[in-house]
Amino acid sequence: MTDDIALLWLRHDLRLADNPALAAAAGYRRLIPLYIVEEPAPRPDGAAGRWWLEQSLDALHQELTRLGSGLVCRQGDPERxxxxxxxxxxxxxxxxxxxxxxRARDKRIxxxxxxxxxxxxxxxxxxxxEPWTVATGSGTPYRVYTPYWKAVRPRLGEVAPQPAPAELPPLPAGLEADGAPAVADRHPWTAKLDDHWVPGESGARSRLCAFAGAPMADYPESRERPALLEGTSRLSPHLxxxxxxxxxxxxVALACIExxxxRDGIETFxxxxxxxxxxxHILFHYPATADEPMDPRFADFPWRDAPEDLxxxxxxxxxxxxxxAGMRELWATGWMHNRVRMVVASxxxxxxxxxxQRGAEWFExxxxxxxxxxxxxxxxxxAGSGADAAPYFRVxxxxxxxxxxxxxxxxxxxxVPELAPLPARWRxxxxxxxxxxxxxxxxxxxxTYPHPRVDLKSSRERALAAWHQLPAFNR
Known part of the structure; x- marks a missing residue:
């Protein structure tokens, strides 16, 4: 309409630096930074995500206020x-x-x-x-990671990040900032997360600075040791x-190489x-994989219904x-080391x-x-059913x-402190x-500690037998 007022719809982009939509909207005389607690949400955040979101929105509101603006919050249907x-x-x-x-709803809006x-x-x-900008030589989406990596590695760094604005336009007259909303009732266990994380852009910046340099270079070795608290970047929630x-x-990673x-360590990161x-890329081109196996042979896999085991x-x-240990780390901190994630999922x-799907839901x-x-x-x-999946027989x-x-x-x-008195071998x-x-x-x-719910050897054999019994796997 005019260059008088811009409305900036914020979602999972809760930062000032390298925010292209904010950079465009900041050229107006008035700015409305808006966050909508969506009802209904396409995929609502879980308890841990809702805790993080509330902290992150509060941090963003403080930064917006410092630059002369503030966060406006609404609840309901984004289209309306x-x-x-x-x-x-x-x-x-x-x-x-x-x-x-x-994305379909965003297009309608x-x-x-x-x-x-x-x-x-x-x-x-x-x-x-963006998912449609990377394709195979025949123009189809990638389904295997290594060729995808080789296709995009030469393009890393081709777009430089933008700095944060030094100031922002004020809100329109008569509109007041609400500050961060209480996005949902807190689950009692999320109180523990305060001891482990600092949500917000400044927390993300601190994590990135702490990881840059030697920790990033040592990543290939240190990332495999779950006992090392700083072995991984722990940037995933900030991203x-x-x-x-x-x-x-x-x-930052490319600058460390320079x-x-x-170099090899940073390339691994x-x-x-x-x-x-x-x-x-996969979810965009194959949206059904959010809930269904990408490999159709797994559609009839004889999964067990065992709520007590779950x-x-x-x-x-x-x-x-x-x-x-991994599952308790997750419950205590809202996070789990990646090596252990693979083991608990297996x-x-x-x-x-x-x-x-039951594991994915619990993680979410x-x-x-x-x-x-x-x-x-x-x-x-x-599970062996997705893109670039581990073979099903790998347990x-x-x-x-x-x-x-x-x-x-x-x-x-x-x-698992009840096992701490044992020598490492028996732990x-x-x-x-x-x-x-x-x-x-x-x-x-x-x-002192429960007996195993399953025998590792016989349960592996059971899984392989279930796999081999499906006709689709033996064609």
């Missing part, structure tokens, strides 16, 4: 709220694109706003590469909520960052120490023979970084995984602890 505010203030509307189940005479523009602010952009992270840090891109897995009471889908309620695309791709990978052995990646038993001792498989060693440690199998 955006059209109403745009009409009330004669505003043009800007946002950064998303690529999941909300854009068309309706334009028909009403408003400028409505969206920008690529949440990914390095999920858009408190830092993938362009910003990429720019400064002479160990960049591959993990691009795995997130690949997840969004509950034991969720509580970290399977009797398999590395798995229980146990659920292979040894317990429970559907990958309890993980602070529960990105739909990454989470569902990861679970399908573990992680939690005892051997602990031997390799938690050799001193530090991680298990931290999260990994307490059911095999010699009786004399158990007495000295005050350990009683099945009492």
């Amino acid at each position: 709220i955006l059209s109403g505010l745009a009409a009330e203030h004669g505003a043009d509307v800007y946002w950064n694109r998303r690529y999941g189940p909300e 854009k068309e309706a706003l334009r028909e009403a005479g408003h400028t409505a523009r969206s920008y690529p602010g949440n990914l390095l590469f 999920h909520f858009g408190e830092v952009s993938p362009r910003q992270v990429t720019a 400064e002479g840090h160990h 960049l591959q993990e960052l691009v795995w997130r891109e690949f997840a969004h 509950a034991a897995w969720q509580r970290g009471e399977t009797g398999i120490p590395l798995v229980d 146990l659920l889908t292979k040894n317990l023979l429970l559907p990958w 309620d309890t993980l602070v970084d529960a990105d739909l695309a990454s989470n569902r791709l990861g679970w399908q990978w573990a 992680f052995n939690p005892v051997r995984q602990a031997e390799r990646f938690d050799p001193d038993g530090e991680y298990i001792a931290r999260w 990994r498989q307490p059911w095999a602890t010699p009786s004399g060693t158990a007495r000295e440690a005050g350990f009683t199998p099945g009492v």
Whole structure:
């Protein structure tokens, strides 16, 4: 309409720096930074995500206020709220694109706003590469990660991140900032998350700065050791909520290479960052994979219905120490080390023979970084049914995984403290602890710590037998 008032629709892009929609909207004389608590939401955040969102919105409101603006919050249907505010203030509307189940609705919103005479523009602010910009030589979407990585690696850094604005236009006269909303009633367990995370753009910046340099260069080795608190970047929740952009992270990583840090280590980290891109690429081109197996042969897989086994897995009471340590870390912190995520997912889908969707749902309620695309791709990978999936016959052995990646038993001792008195060897498989060693440690199998819910060897054989019984797998 005019260059007087712009409405900035914020979603999972809760930052000032490298925010293309904000940069465009900041050229107006008045600005309405808007967050909508969507009802109904296409894919609502879980309890951990709602906790993070509330903290992040509060941090963003403080930053907006510091620059002369403030956060306006509304609750309800985005189509109704955006059209109403745009009409009330004669505003043009800007946002950064998303690529999941909300994209059809976003297209309707854009068309309706334009028909009403408003400028409505969206920008690529949440990914390095929009899904339709990366394709195979034949023009089809990638389904395997390594060729995808090779296609995009030369393009990393081709778009430099934008700095944050030094100031922002004020709100229109008569409109007051609401501040961060209470996005939902807090689940009691989320109070523990305050001890582990600092949501918001400044928290993201601190995490990125702490990880840059030597920790990033050491990433290939340190990322495999769950006992190392700083072995991974822990940037995933900040990326999920858009408190830092993938362009910003990429720019820092490339700068570390230029400064002479160990290139191979940083390249490994960049591959993990691009795995997130690949997840969004898959979900965009194959949206059904959010709920259904990408490999159609798994449509008739004989998953078990065993709620007691599922509950034991969720509580970290399977009797398999590395798995229980991971699940308890998740419950205590809203996060789990990636190596352990693979192990707990393998146990659920292979040894317990429970559907990958049940695991994905639990992660999405309890993980602070529960990105739909990454989470569902990861679970399908573990189950053997997705893009670039691990072969179904690959079943992680939690005892051997602990031997390799938690050799001193530090991680298990931290999260399963009832096993800490045992020597490291028996922490990994307490059911095999010699009786004399158990007495000295005050350990009683099945009492101090539960017996395993499944035998690892026989449950693996059961899973393989179920797989081979399906005609589709034997063609």
